[in-house]
Amino acid sequence: xxxxxxxxxxxxxxxxxxxxxxxxxxxxxxxxxxxxxxxxxxxxxxxxxxxxxxxxxxxxxxxxxxxxxxxxxxxxxxxxxxxxxxxxxxxxxxxxxxxxxxxxxxxxxxxxxxxxxxxxxxxxxxxxxxxxxxxxxxxxxxxxxxxxxxxxxxxxxxxxxxxxxxxxxxxxxxxxxxxxxxxxxxxxxxxxxxxxxxxxxxxxxxxxxxxxxxxxxxxxxxxxxxxxxxxxxxxxxxxxxxxxxxxxxxxxxxxxxxxxxxxxxxxxxxxxxxxxxxxxxxxxxxxxxx
Amino acid sequence: xxxxxxxxxxxxxxxxxxxxxxxxxxxxxxxxxxxxxxxxxxxxxxxxxxxxxxxxxxxxxxxxxxxxxxxxxxxxxxxxxxxxxxxxxxxxxxxxxxxxxxxxxxxxxxxxxxxxxxxxxxxxxxxxxxxxxxxxxxxxxxxxxxxxxxxxxxxxxxxxxxxxxxxxxxxxxxxxxxxxxxxxxxxxxxxxxxxxxxxxxxxxxxxxxxxxxxxxxxxxxxxxxxxxxxxxxxxxxxxxxxxxxxxxxxxxxxxxxxxxxxxxxxxxxxxxxxxxxxxxxxxxxxxxxxxxxxxxxxxxxxxxxxx
Numbered sequence: 001x002x003x004x005x006x007x008x009x010x011x012x013x014x015x016x017x018x019x020x021x022x023x024x025x026x027x028x029x030x031x032x033x034x035x036x037x038x039x040x041x042x043x044x045x046x047x048x049x050x051x052x053x054x055x056x057x058x059x060x061x062x063x064x065x066x067x068x069x070x071x072x073x074x075x076x077x078x079x080x081x082x083x084x085x086x087x088x089x090x091x092x093x094x095x096x097x098x099x100x101x102x103x104x105x106x107x108x109x110x111x112x113x114x115x116x117x118x119x120x121x122x123x124x125x126x127x128x129x130x131x132x133x134x135x136x137x138x139x140x141x142x143x144x145x146x147x148x149x150x151x152x153x154x155x156x157x158x159x160x161x162x163x164x165x166x167x168x169x170x171x172x173x174x175x176x177x178x179x180x181x182x183x184x185x186x187x188x189x190x191x192x193x194x195x196x197x198x199x200x201x202x203x204x205x206x207x208x209x210x211x212x213x214x215x216x217x218x219x220x221x222x223x224x225x226x227x228x229x230x231x232x233x234x235x236x237x238x239x240x241x242x243x244x245x246x247x248x249x250x251x252x253x254x255x256x257x258x259x260x261x262x263x264x265x266x267x268x269x270x271x272x273x274x275x276x277x278x279x280x281x282x283x284x285x286x287x288x289x290x
Numbered sequence: 291x292x293x294x295x296x297x298x299x300x301x302x303x304x305x306x307x308x309x310x311x312x313x314x315x316x317x318x319x320x321x322x323x324x325x326x327x328x329x330x331x332x333x334x335x336x337x338x339x340x341x342x343x344x345x346x347x348x349x350x351x352x353x354x355x356x357x358x359x360x361x362x363x364x365x366x367x368x369x370x371x372x373x374x375x376x377x378x379x380x381x382x383x384x385x386x387x388x389x390x391x392x393x394x395x396x397x398x399x400x401x402x403x404x405x406x407x408x409x410x411x412x413x414x415x416x417x418x419x420x421x422x423x424x425x426x427x428x429x430x431x432x433x434x435x436x437x438x439x440x441x442x443x444x445x446x447x448x449x450x451x452x453x454x455x456x457x458x459x460x461x462x463x464x465x466x467x468x469x470x471x472x473x474x475x476x477x478x479x480x481x482x483x484x485x486x487x488x489x490x491x492x493x494x495x496x497x498x499x500x501x502x503x504x505x506x507x508x509x510x511x512x513x514x515x516x517x518x519x520x521x522x523x524x525x526x527x528x529x530x531x532x533x534x535x536x537x538x539x540x541x542x543x544x545x546x547x548x549x550x551x552x553x554x555x556x557x558x559x560x561x562x563x564x565x566x567x568x569x570x571x572x573x574x575x576x577x578x579x580x581x582x583x584x585x586x587x588x589x590x591x592x593x594x595x596x597x
Contacts, residue, residue, distance in 0.1 A: 049588055052588070056591070219587075219588065222586075222587035222588065223587065223588040223590075224587065224588060224589050224590035224593060225588065225589075225590040225591065248587070249587075
């Protein structure tokens, strides 16, 4: 007798756990030949709300960790990704996100990018911040501080590299993240959730919602607990929804537009200036001794 | 007093079942507003200062600083330590908000009886409308129920015109049987001569916890107490009030307790005269939900003042 496939239902990743969506909805995920290969949660605005609550609760402690320790944890995430290279590549390929070779290249680039931001954890402050020359007997410092809860809207493609490129800088700086995965190819993000769960990242620091972007964007944009949003390759009307939300509550929104080659451009993708949209600069005056 | 043992399995199951109702839309909005009007906005910390109490009183009168249509109700009362009663009294002058004061050496109650009574008298003199007393859990657990009853009677007399809330501290009572027994004991003691049938509805409340220890109010414990109130009402026609306190911080929990009250005691208990929530952070979660229902966008914790 032919064996029946056991199809996995990939769940959301919220507050260090894998809940089903509260809405009970799911989406059948098909491979390029139209065969159902898995189910994925069709997340709702309430899942988003729960994720934001978790991210808010985790943020202060995450930002309070030593930058060096955050770097170790990001590196650990990269290590765990390394062990799942084949699974990631297959997750990208199976729904048509890339050819097998391109998928392997994307996984490698994603891991490298995370390693790079692991390194930046205790170094970016020196690049973005500074000791400012001022007239008078004072020291004057500018120090970057995390913005808070960052909403990440991953591009459809590259599903994994796009997600990591947006999440990396945010958690590197001590923000916590609520990410909406690629709608077309959500599998790599779901696997990334499993990486987070097994790699020392405290619960709530990374939260991943899968589902329909159009349903979630407005609630993310208008949510007053979300302090910044990093998005890429949105349609015009979707970017407009984000900006309307930003106008209402003054959150920081950056929408990047990158083509396929841009994502793989290490110089641009690994620049510490990617961190700048998710930090706030604090300038302090201190009397000098003389 | 007849002991009425509690079926703990059924109690837990019923409490869990009542928490499963889905309350949406208009009913949710009505429930949120009702919960807000039933709130005993509480600050019971060593670091309480006159300024903090005054700020809390302003919040009690006008819970949200932005206009909402229709206007939000004031909360039911402000609950403070005896030393802060005068300040709260002044700050709440002219409003509908009552002043509640914990007394009888809250939260332990481990002081000589004269000191506990003096605590009550002083709070009443200073203008407290309601007194939240703690029962003598040590005596209760050692089986000296008569001592506990006698102390409640004395405190009730010392309260004069002020309403009395009797804190059982369910987290220290170990079993549901004990919670039920303490509820019956408290109700009977407070209803004894010279008060008897003259006891007005809502003149006496029973309250779950001090909020100073875990577990505080849990749904099964509250249900056991509500059942004691129901049985007393069926026997005497007197309505005793109920106040869950401690650990109730979300609007969802508040709505679940309202369901429990409605299903156990009926709609007549859904009034601040007979039901209260003792909480400090619940107010802001209620406000968050109310604003969310009004504007459609999710609201941040920092949109609301602490006090």
